[in-house]
């Protein structure tokens with residue numbers, strides 16, 4: 380059954396988060412962006428409102444929302460400020476490896492604690508020397524009794540400066556690439572954990588980003604999330620869950636840019652009429668609208684697949700890639716409609732542009748999504764049509780003949796090079812077009 384409508388519960392959630400975003404986030408987003416100071420107070424409000432952590436299963440005291448509900452909520456927050464959306468929903472990124480894992484005691488301890496109290500959790504695969512190439516991480520995990528000792532630096536960690544808990548990926552042996560990667564839940568206050576200064580950024584300045592350094596930090600056995608060899612797969616499965624959410628960041632931001640541009644186009648007059656009266660502006664708005672709609676559909680589909688436990692890495696990549704690139708294009712088109720005013724810091728478009736520029740970088744760049752998709756289409760994709768060599772071709776040359784009779788009596792052969800179809804009991808001696816020998820022709824009818 381295919382159904383594109385939201386349930387009553389989902390519509391209620393959308394309304395609630397929309398109101399929160401307009402009331403609590405929109406009025407202050409530009410202020411905190413100017414300050415380059417991510418506001419913990421807003422994160423706390425989103426926790427109190429039940430918007431943060433809504434994906435924690437009910438079993439651990441959470442609301443048990445699915446990823447479709449996550450996508451709905453994220454779109455609303457991102458429409459007000461995608462930097463704050465990144466911060467608010469970063470707990471879901473940090474918790475995803477725990478939820479995917481089978482470590483019941485870790486779920487019981489950390490998910491329950493995060494559901495009950497305002498605690499932040501970050502996620503770190505990236506390092507100063509690597510981002511895309513996850514298997515080449517260097518942060519070292521050395522076996523120590525039944526636990527591990529961590530040494531090294533994780534970088535670009537969203538909420539790294541604020542998080543109480545961290546999902547840290549490290550390697551027992553950098554040379555063994557993905558086979559050496561393991562994962563741990565680490566606490567901020569543990570010995571040897573140091574947090575770097577907030578990294579100043581071009582956009583999403585309302586989200587905290589920092590490096591984390593470990594010096595002989597001991598991780599007890601109970602906090603091992605993935606043993607060596609299991610960590611890489613855990614990180615990839617995490618991205619399957621979280622990439623659709625990056626798509627929702629794009630949908631929300633692009634939707635706002637479209638709405639602001641529409642408003643402006645109706646108010647701004649040139650040559651005696653509103654610029655919205657020009658077909659070139661109308662067509663731009665139509666394209667922008669279409670991109671928002673497509674991005675939302677792809678994002679919701681990928682989120683739905685996760686909720687249905689369908690293997691979804693391809694849909695997740697498509698959603699992330701399309702929505703983040705579409706958002707950049709939509710916001711850029713909005714800026715073109717605003718023209719000079721769009722380029723100022725007095726209108727919201729320049730912040731939107733700086734903010735959405737990140738979407739095609741984090742959680743796998745657009746190039747990495749292209750690698751995943753091209754690998755799939757040229758590798759594991761299962762075509763529905765027969766191979767070209769097996770394409771059944773029937774010619775109904777004699778229109779007076781009965782169709783069925785003609786079908787039953789005809790034999791057809793295809794030249795493997797130029798595609799010429801020869802009708803006859805035998806293949807021709809050679810192709811009359813490209814001279815390929817007849818022995819290479821393949822019978823394509825009867826199929």
Ligand SMILES: Cc1cc2nc3c(=O)[nH]c(=O)nc-3n(C[C@H](O)[C@H](O)[C@H](O)COP(=O)(O)OP(=O)(O)OC[C@H]3O[C@@H](n4cnc5c(N)ncnc54)[C@H](O)[C@@H]3O)c2cc1C
Nearest residue numbers: 502503504505509510511535536537740741742743744746
């Ligand atoms: C604001 C912000 C927040 C972030 N938050 C987090 C976080 O919370 N946790 C975390 O772990 N990380 C986080 N990241 C890191 C982010 O995931 C990485 O920046 C991203 O994966 C890209 O890695 P990189 O910057 O090292 O680029 P590189 O991997 O060095 O890539 C550089 C360029 O080369 C391209 N490239 C690389 N390999 C290939 C290839 N094989 N084929 C074609 N092109 C290629 C890339 O697409 C890119 O254009 C964050 C980053 C930023 C900027």
